[in-house]
Structure formats: C-alpha cells, structure tokens
Amino acid sequence: MKKKLWNQETFRKTPLVLLALLFFGFALWAQKDQPAEYKIPPEAAAKANPVKPTAESLAKGKKVYGVDCEVCHGKGGDGKGDMASDIKNVTDFTNPDALKNRTDGELFYIIRNGKGEMPPEGDRAKNDDIWNLVNYIRSLAKK
Numbered sequence: 001m002k003k004k005l006w007n008q009e010t011f012r013k014t015p016l017v018l019l020a021l022l023f024f025g026f027a028l029w030a031q032k033d034q035p036a037e038y039k040i041p042p043e044a045a046a047k048a049n050p051v052k053p054t055a056e057s058l059a060k061g062k063k064v065y066g067v068d069c070e071v072c073h074g075k076g077g078d079g080k081g082d083m084a085s086d087i088k089n090v091t092d093f094t095n096p097d098a099l100k101n102r103t104d105g106e107l108f109y110i111i112r113n114g115k116g117e118m119p120p121e122g123d124r125a126k127n128d129d130i131w132n133l134v135n136y137i138r139s140l141a142k143k
C-alpha cells in the first residue's frame with residue numbers, strides 16, 4: 001500500500017520537529033553570546049617588568065594589594081578574601097603553580113584590564129603601581 005506523504009503520523013510529529021528546531025536555534029544563539037576566549041596581545045605579554053622586586057617595591061605593592069585586591073584574593077594571597085564566597089575561582093597566589101606560566105607582562109595586562117569576574121584597575125593605578133603589584137603577588141607563592 002502506498003503511504004501518503006501527509007498522513008496522520010506526520011501531523012502528530014510536527015510539534016516535535018518544531019520544538020527540536022527551536023531548541024537548536026536557541027543553542028546556536030546561546031553559543032553566540034558566549035564570551036570570546038581571553039586573549040592577551042603578544043606585545044603586552046612580552047613587555048618586560050621595568051621595576052625590580054626590591055623591598056621597597058614589594059612594600060608598595062602590598063599597600064595597594066590591601067586596598068584593591070585583598071577583598072577577593074585574601075590576606076597573603078590564599079584566594080579566600082571576604083568576597084571570595086560570592087565569586088568563584090579566585091586565583092590563589094600562594095599556590096606556586098598559579099602564576100608559573102604567566103609572564104610579568106601578562107600579569108600587568110590582566111591587572112590593568114581585569115579578567116572574568118575580576119574588575120580592571122583601569123586608570124586608578126599608575127604603571128609602576130601595577131608592576132609593584134606584579135612583584136608583590138609573585139612573592140606570595142609558597143616555596
């Protein structure tokens with residue numbers, strides 16, 4: 001017997017097909033809104049740290065850290081600041097692996113521009129303030 005193209009079965013399945021289309025459309029749309037991968041310009045990553053990690057630099061870095069970073073990254077850099085319960089994946093600077101693969105230039109860029117849920121320092125800090133921060137957070141890694 002020849003099957004009709006538009007039989008009862010087809011009509012029964014039509015809502016399912018529409019639902020599936022809607023679902024895939026939504027999935028595509030959601031993907032489009034996903035943030036792009038975090039990219040640091042190579043010239044920023046290659047930038048050398050002009051500030052030596054002297055006791056003076058570390059002391060200055062610690063001071064700014066206490067004001068701008070400690071709420072999340074915690075006293076001593078353990079990643080358990082007061083706000084860390086609301087924000088996930090705050091980097092733990094005491095873990096020697098945490099910043100191991102980052103150049104000073106990359107850290108500078110991240111601190112200046114922010115990353116994920118971390119707000120940017122932006123114009124609040126002078127370049128040297130940020131280099132001092134880079135030196136300070138590196139000094140927090142457990143040996």
Ligand code: HEC
Pocket residue numbers: 065068069070071072073083087088089090091098099102107110111115116117118119121133134137
């Ligand atoms: C509001 C909370 C918050 C504050 C304030 C904050 N951070 Fe962060 N920080 C984060 C979070 C969350 C991450 C992880 C971001 C990610 O990888 O998506 C992070 C990551 C980092 C990283 C590592 C990023 C990497 O990919 O290696 C550095 C370095 C850093 N922060 C430095 C600082 C410094 C320095 C300050 C102060 C000037 C600061 N942060 C202030 C939340 C914060």
